[in-house]
Amino acid sequence: MSSWDGIDEFTAVAEQASFSAAARRLGLSTSAVSREIARLEDRLQTRLLHRTTRRVELTDAGRDFLARCRRLIDERDEALAAVQPDDQAPRGLLRMTCSVSYGERFIAPAVNAFARQNPELRIELDLDNRLRDLVGDGYDLAVRFGHLTDSRLMARRLASRRLILCASPDYLARRGAPRDLSEIASHDGLIGSAEHWRFTEAGREVTLRPTGRWRCNSGAAVLDAALQGLGLCQLPDFYVAE
Missing domain, CATH: 3.40.190.10 (Periplasmic binding protein-like II)
Structure with a gap:
């Protein structure tokens, strides 16, 4: 329990002369405000407010305590403002x-x-x-691309991409274009950082593991190898958009 507990609630009720008005000012429920003030009075062993069905009045002790609470709250708010950047700019x-x-x-x-x-x-x-x-x-x-696997982290989708299977006209003229996914295994695969190539067939995801004698973890290098006719590759659309 903090020594501050109940002070903001008491000050708001004293200034508003109403529990419900104080609750609205603080963004709390009336019962929460009443509970905090009751706990404060219990800690102080002093009655601060006279409560009736129509009005709320300060006791003599409450009037003296209110003046001190106002000074405390003002000094607290000034201290908080002093250590906060004026423009709230990221640092x-x-x-x-x-x-x-x-x-x-x-x-x-x-x-x-x-x-x-x-x-x-x-x-x-x-x-x-x-x-x-x-x-x-x-x-x-x-x-990163893909799904979040670490439960300690939060993710927000920024963009999407499509994976494109591509090859140079020269390679396709020599080896022919694969007519379906089963024929990809017979082609020279240009393997990048992904161990598997992903496709969608009849509404379901299919993964294939390409084979080939060429591998590099750079997409730009994979693209250059494909342009030089070394094989098939699968790359994100932003590599081959042009």
């Missing part, structure tokens, strides 16, 4: 992580604009395709 360090290519194309420009608008804020943006332990590694937030 301190913001650490975040994002995958490399998506971060370079979309997140970094947005973060840079945010940094320009908030000059008191320090920002560390870590572009890394590895899944990071946000809590253990000290990150404030991460931008």
Whole structure:
């Protein structure tokens, strides 16, 4: 129990001369206000208010206590205001992580604009395709694709993407285009950071594990390999939109 308990409620009732009006001012229920004042009087072993069905009046002790409470509340509010920034602008360090290519194309420009608008804020943006332990590694937030698996975290959807199966015209001329998912296994797969390729067939999700002699964890490098005719790849739509 805090020594402050009941003081705001008592002061509001004394100034409003009404429990219900004080409750509205404080955003509390009338019963909660009455309960806090009763506890305060019990701690002080002093009656502060005379209550009747029509009005609320201060006792002599209540009038003296009200004057002191007003000074305490004013000093408390001044102390709180003194340590709060005048403009409430973000300050301190913001650490975040994002995958490399998506971060370079979309997140970094947005973060840079945010940094320009908030000059008191320090920002560390870590572009890394590895899944990071946000809590253990000290990150404030991460931008990632997929579903949240860590129950300690909260997620908000920012955007969506489509995965595109693609190859160069030269490769398709030599090897032919796969007519269905079963034929993908016979093609040279250009494997990126994802171990499985995902498709939707007849309303259900299907995953395939590609095979091939080429692998790289950079989407840009996978795209270049595909353009040079080395095989099939699956990439997010923002890589191949052009």
